[in-house]
Amino acid sequence: MNGPLPNKNYLGKLAIVLHAHLPYVRKNEKNSLEEDWLFQAILECYIPLLQVMEFSKKHNTNNTKLTLSLSPTLLSLLNNKQIQKKFSCWIKTRLEFLGDLSHREKSASEFLMRNIKNNYLYWEKCSGDLIDRFKNLNKTGNLDILTCAATHGYLPILRENPETVLGQIKTAIRSHEAIFGERPLGIWLPECAYYENLDEILFNCGIRYAVLDGHGILNGSPRPRYGVYAPICSNRGVAFFGRDSESTLPVWSSKEGYPGNPVHREFHKDLGWELPISELQKKGIPTNRPLGLKFHRITSNKDSLDKKEFYIEDEAIKKVEEQANSYLLSRSKQLRKLSLSSSFEPLLIAPFDAELFGHWWYEGPKFIENILIKSTKYSIKLTNLKEILLQKPNLQICDPSPSSWGQGGYHNYWLNEKNAWIVPEITKAGSVFVELATKESYDDCEMRLLQQAARELLLSESSDWSFILRAGTTTELAKERIDRHLFRFWKLIDMIKKNSMIDFEFLKNIEEEDKIFPDLRIEDWQK
Numbered sequence: 001m002n003g004p005l006p007n008k009n010y011l012g013k014l015a016i017v018l019h020a021h022l023p024y025v026r027k028n029e030k031n032s033l034e035e036d037w038l039f040q041a042i043l044e045c046y047i048p049l050l051q052v053m054e055f056s057k058k059h060n061t062n063n064t065k066l067t068l069s070l071s072p073t074l075l076s077l078l079n080n081k082q083i084q085k086k087f088s089c090w091i092k093t094r095l096e097f098l099g100d101l102s103h104r105e106k107s108a109s110e111f112l113m114r115n116i117k118n119n120y121l122y123w124e125k126c127s128g129d130l131i132d133r134f135k136n137l138n139k140t141g142n143l144d145i146l147t148c149a150a151t152h153g154y155l156p157i158l159r160e161n162p163e164t165v166l167g168q169i170k171t172a173i174r175s176h177e178a179i180f181g182e183r184p185l186g187i188w189l190p191e192c193a194y195y196e197n198l199d200e201i202l203f204n205c206g207i208r209y210a211v212l213d214g215h216g217i218l219n220g221s222p223r224p225r226y227g228v229y230a231p232i233c234s235n236r237g238v239a240f241f242g243r244d245s246e247s248t249l250p251v252w253s254s255k256e257g258y259p260g261n262p263v264h265r266e267f268h269k270d271l272g273w274e275l276p277i278s279e280l281q282k283k284g285i286p287t288n289r290p291l292g293l294k295f296h297r298i299t300s301n302k303d304s305l306d307k308k309e310f311y312i313e314d315e316a317i318k319k320v321e322e323q324a325n326s327y328l329l330s331r332s333k334q335l336r337k338l339s340l341s342s343s344f345e346p347l348l349i350a351p352f353d354a355e356l357f358g359h360w361w362y363e364g365p366k367f368i369e370n371i372l373i374k375s376t377k378y379s380i381k382l383t384n385l386k387e388i389l390l391q392k393p394n395l396q397i398c399d400p401s402p403s404s405w406g407q408g409g410y411h412n413y414w415l416n417e418k419n420a421w422i423v424p425e426i427t428k429a430g431s432v433f434v435e436l437a438t439k440e441s442y443d444d445c446e447m448r449l450l451q452q453a454a455r456e457l458l459l460s461e462s463s464d465w466s467f468i469l470r471a472g473t474t475t476e477l478a479k480e481r482i483d484r485h486l487f488r489f490w491k492l493i494d495m496i497k498k499n500s501m502i503d504f505e506f507l508k509n510i511e512e513e514d515k516i517f518p519d520l521r522i523e524d525w526q527k
Helices: 033-059 072-078 081-099 103-108 110-125 130-139 162-180 198-204 214-218 245-252 277-282 313-341 364-378 385-390 422-437 444-460 463-471 475-498 504-513
Strands: 012-020 066-070 143-148 186-188 209-212 239-242 347-353 380-382
Touching (some): 012 033, 012 385, 033 072, 033 110, 033 130, 033 364, 066 186, 072 130, 072 162, 130 143, 130 162, 143 385, 162 422, 209 214, 209 385, 214 239, 239 347, 245 347, 313 364, 313 380, 422 444, 444 475, 444 504, 475 504
Parallel strands (some): 012 066, 012 347, 066 143, 143 186, 186 209, 209 239
16 A cells, blocks of 8 residues: 655644534433533533534635534434424523523523624524534534434444344435435444444445544454555445544543643533522433533632632633644644654544533533634544545555454443443344344334334344443433333334224323434335
């Protein structure tokens, strides 16, 4: 393989890849915890990232490039008109809580009140249609939008029934095409998880590139000549990009990463944990939980939450500008070293969860803004994955290694003593569904039941519930979600198999609540 010679105008390229995802959290109840997850992500992450991209595009079009995966479940939630209507009420409630604060706290949270109002004004200007804003950035080439598996199913543990992997991927592609008007070429594999021969399924579904963790590339066969600093192409024709740990660690590290600086906003000190339950219940919130109202700074990681000092926005913005400069200087030095020692143009791949920027790290979108605007000053060209492949590079043929980006690097985070019980449950359900999906014909009523069973199967396969069980947070909610979807699945299957009296009220209720993938096709579970 002969890579292109370095461009004299820049040292190399940097591709920041953001993965935006939430599980399907819609529930037919007011003020649910799950919908809080979505609304906080909209307010703190998705709107700020769009604002940053659009601002940078006006001032620096040629270097405003990002790759963004939008999972089908997240897109379904963002596209839901009922959820969009609820957002206004959710915002109003938060502003009321801030308005009720003492004079001292109200002064300290003034920045938060202002930013919430500004972000909500953006929401109103686009009539809640964030997808259209993402779509516009995709059309101009500033964003390369990837898909993901339909419900973020952890594909290696679905492999016993390959048709269930097909169902995850084909449903995702169909959903993406319905929303964006074009089939996706790239995919964010859930948890960057890869197993042997998955590329064959991807290629046959029309997917041409994906992101893996570094060891998925470095342990490939044969060993890649340029490591993670150039994409590889599998024998079946899918390109893979490997995560560069040097480019992610300064942001990602829980101990030394930028988000942990004392001047940044403290994530864990939330007004919702501190208000009396009676005050929460007056506004329809049944118990203490995060409201997304945080106005203290980290201060010191050693301090208890009651000793946190008030947040000072100007100090945090100044600090994040310094951190962006430090990050770009380090990438510049890294690229210079790589370009001097090799005759190829080095590429750095820096993938992150999108929700890190804004939700977990409040100043994260401002960090991205600085990267987009200042990268040229450090002789770094920003790019996205589609743009790289459109230049038709001469890629080394190399099969990637089984891997994931989870703790331990392989599959143990999603297959351990806390969540392994899920695997036989969804495997059994998958086997039964695949068998039914191969039947030649169904009447309209049977097809309706089978389509809803497919939705329940997909929702039960979400890796989010396994992750929560392993992490030990909101475990009852995660278990309840798995049990709920599997219960619904088996009840639907029982109606089909026994040709028994159909409970249309039950069917109508779950069709309304689990209202996802309207273009779902049963044949997507067939080889």
